[in-house]
Amino acid sequence: MAATPVWSVDPRTGKQREQVAAEATPQDLDEAVRAAHASRTALADRTARIAFLRAAAELLDGSAEAVVRTADAETALGTARLTGELARTTYQLRAFADAVEEGSYLDIRIDHPAPDLAPPRPGLRRYKVPLGVVAVYAASNFPLAFSVPGGDTASALAAGCPVVVKAHPDHPATSELCGSLLRRAAVAVGLPEAVVAVVHGFEAGLDLIRHPLVSAAGFTGSIRGGRALFDAASARPVPIPFHGELGSLNPVVVTPSAAAERAEEIGAGLAGSVTLGVGQFCVKPGLVLVPAGPDGDRLAEALAKGLADTGPGVLLDHRMRDGFVSGVAERAALPEVTAPVAAGPGPDAGDGGSGGHTVAAGFLSVPAGRLTDPAYAVLLEECFGPVTVLARYADQHEAATVLDRLPGNLSATLQLSAAETAGGPGPAAELIDRVTRLAGRVVVNGWPTGVAVAPAQHHGGPYPAATSHSTSVGGTAIERWLRPVAYQSVPDPLLPPELRDANPLGLPRRVTP
Structure with a gap:
């Protein structure tokens, strides 16, 4: 039986480039x-x-x-x-x-024997x-x-x-x-x-x-x-x-005072985060809780402008393009969901078109109260690609109710005002506590797209963001x-070099006398 060929495909055209391997x-x-x-x-x-x-x-x-x-x-x-x-x-x-x-990744720990303890402790040496x-x-x-x-x-x-x-x-x-x-x-x-x-x-x-x-x-x-x-x-x-x-929805909460203070800045930043990599980042913000009223309107207008300035992009393959188009359409069809900037297929995209897997970025808007209705559960699921959902909330209780319905996430972002970042008890501290329960990384006054490779980084979260x-x-x-x-009680010459008394490899270790 002949081996099944593996082809490289150009997503800009949807056409095969070359055979590069076999399954x-x-x-x-x-x-x-x-x-x-x-x-x-x-x-x-x-x-x-x-x-x-x-x-x-x-x-x-x-x-x-x-x-x-x-x-x-x-x-x-x-x-x-x-x-x-x-x-x-x-x-x-x-x-x-x-x-x-x-x-230090070996986490070497050495406990010397302590016969006088009750109960006595044997000699123990641990590493990975x-x-x-x-x-x-x-x-x-x-x-x-x-x-x-x-x-x-x-x-x-x-x-x-x-x-x-x-x-x-x-x-x-x-x-x-x-x-x-x-x-x-x-x-x-x-x-x-x-x-x-x-x-x-x-x-x-x-x-x-x-x-x-x-x-x-x-x-x-x-x-x-x-x-x-x-x-x-x-x-x-x-x-x-x-x-x-x-998968991850990566919720964002914009507080009323943050919207009043810098609505345009937040809207522009959100547009950049949603469209980065054509919305194909695992930490793309997929749900944004924005206050109802004029300040939230200004944020939405800035988001619309930023999305319009971005232009169409190319998704990685036809399955993702089809999933994006159908996912946006399913969400937009729900009652009271509007599409201030329509996301969907790009110009000339699709089967037989010259646009390959091209799509247009956009966003949907819905009253936050609707998200407590099981019929709107799809809005609380990730839609892979350059689209996000603005949930317009009336008060802090309504925003908190939506957050409590979310599954695990890789990230959660809070956009706070200068006064709120000063610290102390209050709504901002309560928000941080609330989102800590549902995300592996909490971001304040930034955007989750862009995961720094650093010793203190955590890229994971409660299920379904991660399985561990x-x-x-x-x-x-x-x-x-x-x-x-x-x-336990292993003679020194028989121990791995990492655990011997002389520490011949010069490794960091924690020793208990």
Whole structure:
């Protein structure tokens, strides 16, 4: 039986560009996972891992022109956006190399024996070890930073886990190019190239999560796809951790005093956030609680102007375009929902048109009180693409009632006035407490689009934003791929080097006498 070809598609036209790979057969997938599993011993060398991560960053930077050109041809995200995304990607690789070198990610704890305690305490030494082969499911909207060379891959490799990446069908050529660069980097520092593998195909993705040698998985994508994989990971004879980033509405609350103080500024900022990356960011604001009245009207007018100035954009594939168009239409058809700026298909877009996957940005408006009606539940769900919903609320109680109906989110944003940011008890403090319950990141007087790669970052949230309480961005993302092991009363010569009294590796540790 002939292998199923994998084609690269130009989203600007909707036409096939070139065949870049073939879908992995069950045998191909099994061989990739087994080779990755066999590379674990080599990857356990921390020095080699550090060198590998840094070499991968250097090769990606050195191939920047080809990487960006290929990614833009498949995603239409633009060279400026993709150049920045590549810089973020290589920064992540170097940051994880630094983390491995510094060593605190191992969380080494040593408790010396204390026989006089009641009860007596034995000698205990604890650190973290890698789980094993990690399956990474690449995201559509970030062909670099959340794909083959992205944060899941970088953090797993840093932990000492080989990676098999299921490439996203929206950017297979970019995936193949980046995968080849990572494998070159591995060989250059003396590691097997099998520490990173790339596979294609829907069935390969299912086979990957079920493979008995896969020990954990990371996913960024839709609720439907992520939940199916999560359930498959849980249904295995030996269930495995599944760290999925699924969907998020990312609510924004604009207080009455903030609207009175800077309505135009907030409206313009909202337009930029909603249309960034053609609304394909996982932290795009999808629901904005805006006060009813003249100040809220001024904000809506500024938002409309900002959206009009942006112009049409190109979504990643026809499924996303179709989902966006139908999702906007379903929401706009609800009673009392208006479309001050109509979102929908762009000029000449669609099957047979020259506009490919082009769409127009817009926003919907609805009285906030309607959102307590189950018939309006779709307005509390993510619509992927450049559209948001303005919910006009009458008072703080009505806004709070809407917030209490929301599921988990990656982010929640508060637009506050200068007086409200001064602190102390009051409505602003109550709002922060309320949104902390439903989001993994709380933003004040900024916008959630743009997730800084930093040690204190958290990119996750209550379900369905994520399937675990971990982060997929920032230094602590490495913790997903490690498990703790404690050694009790083990003689020093038999301990791993990381735990020996002499600390031959010079690692940070917490010691209890």
